[in-house]
Amino acid sequence: MTQSSSPALSPSLLEAADLSPEAARSILSGAMTGADDGELFLERAETESLVFDDGRLKTASYDAHEGFGLRVVSDETAGYAHSSVVDAAAIARAAETASLATQGRTGVQAEAPVSTNQQLYAPIDPLASPAFSDKIALLSEIDAWARTRDPRVVQVSVSMAGEHRDIEILRADGRGVRDIRPLVRLNVSVTVEQNGRRESASAGAGGRAGFDAWIAPAHWQAQVDEALRQALVNLEAVxxxxxxxxxxxxxxxxxxxxxxxxxxxxxxxxxxxxxxxxxxxxxxxxxxxxxxxxxxxxxxxxxxxxxxxxxxxxxxxxxxxxxxxxxxxxxxxxxxxxxxxxxxxxxxxxxxxxxxxxxxxxxxxxxxxxxxxxxxxxxxxxxxxxxxxxxxxxxxxxxxxxxxxxxxxxxxxxxxxxxxxxxxxxxxxxxxxxxxxxxxxxxxxxxxxxxxxxxxxxxxxxxxxxxxxxxxxxxxxxx
Incomplete structure (x- = not known):
């Protein structure tokens, strides 16, 4: 499978479901009768979000989901079925449902996409580092530092969000693709007050990597200063x-x-x-x-x-x-x-x-x-x-x-x-x-x-x- 050479990768969804690639290909192949194109898309995703507001940790959420979607396409008609249960029986039921869209049709299987060995981001898990307690400490530090930047700062909200998404695609031609997609974001919002007038502004940054690139002081301090600058400008706006x-x-x-x-x-x-x-x-x-x-x-x-x-x-x-x-x-x-x-x-x-x-x-x-x-x-x-x-x-x-x-x-x-x-x-x-x-x-x-x-x-x-x-x-x- 594409992008699956790293020894740090967790078992694939098919492996976790004790379903062999050959069995999954057999099910997909049956659904593809009369179709031009289609795929079995499997996903395991974890997301974490923390919001530090009004001087305290206001929310901390974690979500995990996994499932699959099976699609068959004939001309401009598509059948799609999905489930959060990943096993042979669920995939077979989805194949039966999705294939209703192609019954009676005679399709010509489309040319498969080209293969690639490119890797645009490392297959890392942003939720794993830094530790949860360190993330809270960082948010508290950012909040405190922002409040010292200007006496007109009356409110600060800092948030960080991370995502680890593991996707697998089984193509109609039997080729398998796997991609590990990290995503992070750090955001700062500042509210200032002067002569009874309040204005707010925010700044943020992120990308497909771990948190390391954005939690260095030089980076988050720049975000604080940018949010503060915009808020102070808006205080003077006509x-x-x-x-x-x-x-x-x-x-x-x-x-x-x-x-x-x-x-x-x-x-x-x-x-x-x-x-x-x-x-x-x-x-x-x-x-x-x-x-x-x-x-x-x-x-x-x-x-x-x-x-x-x-x-x-x-x-x-x-x-x-x-x-x-x-x-x-x-x-x-x-x-x-x-x-x-x-x-x-x-x-x-x-x-x-x-x-x-x-x-x-x-x-x-x-x-x-x-x-x-x-x-x-x-x-x-x-x-x-x-x-x-x-x-x-x-x-x-x-x-x-x-x-x-x-x-x-x-x-x-x-x-x-x-x-x-x-x-x-x-x-x-x-x-x-x-x-x-x-x-x-x-x-x-x-x-x-x-x-x-x-x-x-x-x-x-x-x-x-x-x-x-x-x-x-x-x-x-x-x-």
Whole structure:
């Protein structure tokens, strides 16, 4: 099985269930009669989350689950059955149920995904180290240190979460794949008060590794300082004016606008169904010259990276837009087969209880040659959006609304007052074509993204350089 050479690996789910790979293959093979594709997906996952709030450990949770999902696909019809019981009888029942979708059909088995020996993260268990008591002590230390940074700090919340996910995929052609997926995140939220006004901000970081990289003092202290900086800026913020104006986006996390407003429109299932705003635009200009957008799940250690996707296809670098021209899509095996393309390793699922679908991994816009200082200097009246909160997007037309958590007025080429209540309103296709400057300061987000689609949430990465976009509608609170 792919990525199974480490002696530290625990027994596979099939081994733990005393089920031989040959027996599982026999069951899957029977279910595949008349099907084009399919797989048996097995998963064992453990998650731990601790929240230190108001000077004490407020919550500590641990969850473990295991199970399997069995899928058969014929043309565009899929049968899927899952269970939290992993044994021969349960898998046989699932095979019988899922195969109802292919009864009476004559399928041609799709070509199997290529094999890989790449390893984008170590097969470690983040829950094992540091010890639980040491994690609590660390959270307490962070809380105490944050409260000493400024007398205006009135509330601190610190959380850390770890995940150890062990997945196995038995392909329709009998090939087995195994992937051990660690994931961690550390987050700090700070609330400050001045003259009766309170403001909060947060910062976080994480990725596919153990906690060691993020619990060193230099790293968590930087998160505290960043959260405190944003909160203090917001104490001075004035109401944001509304209207159409030029907007300069910061580097890194503001790429969430690109992710939501543009990225989903390049997922293969929306194109297979013709429901994307970018349907029928392959080979045509969809963005300003210089704009290159990439999805890459093969970057070592990044939050959105996977050695193999949830169908067993190795992840890859997929260029979606090149110099403003639409050149690619993110595919699972079904959308690739229906659209005459190759699977790009973008099939993802939240857990064994969910069928896979095309999803983003690490999606970003590549850097350009402009400086952010020049973007600001060239703007007579506009908004500098340094950080974003949540947003809403309609995939079919690309229309979006995003809230800014840190933003400033730009007046006569200078950043002036911080503002509150700023929202950005527009549509992804228009925003792409209205990009006039692309920064030389590309950055990834710190490793905190979660993407929702079809009721499923998966970790993702986001990135971009600073950008200047013309003609965005800014919603504000100023009278």
């Amino acid at each position: 109401d944001c004016p509304a209207g159409e104006m030029d907007v300069v986006l910061g580097a890194g996390w503001p790429g969430v606008l690109l992710h939501e407003a543009v990225g989903h429109g390049f997922e293969g299932d929306f194109h297979r169904k013709g429901s994307s705003v970018f349907s029928g635009m392959m080979g045509k200009r969809v963005a300003a010259p210089g704009v290159t957008v990439v999805d890459d799940g093969s970057i070592a250690g990044r939050r959105g990276s996977l050695t193999v996707d949830d169908e067993g296809t190795p992840t890859s670098r997929t260029v979606l837009i090149e110099d403003g021209i639409m050149v690619g899509l993110m595919h699972d095996r079904l959308s690739a087969r229906k659209l005459g393309a190759r699977a790009t390793g973008n099939a993802r699922r939240q857990s064994f209880a969910h069928p896979p679908m095309p999803r983003m991994t690490n999606t970003f816009m590549e850097g350009g040659k402009d400086s952010r200082a020049d973007m600001i200097a060239s703007t007579r009246r506009g908004l500098y959006a340094a950080n974003f909160g949540g947003g809403q997007v309609d995939i079919t037309n690309g229309k979006f609304v995003f809230q800014c958590t840190e933003a400033y007025l730009i007046e006569d080429g200078r950043i002036t007052a911080p503002v509150r209540g700023a929202t950005l309103i527009g549509d992804g296709a228009t925003a792409l074509t209205n990009i006039s400057m692309i920064g030389d300061d590309f950055a990834f987000d710190p490793g905190v993204g979660v993407c929702g689609k079809g009721g499923q949430g998966v970790p993702v990465g986001i990135g971009q350089p600073s950008l200047k976009i013309g003609g965005l509608t800014v919603g504000g609170t100023a009278l």
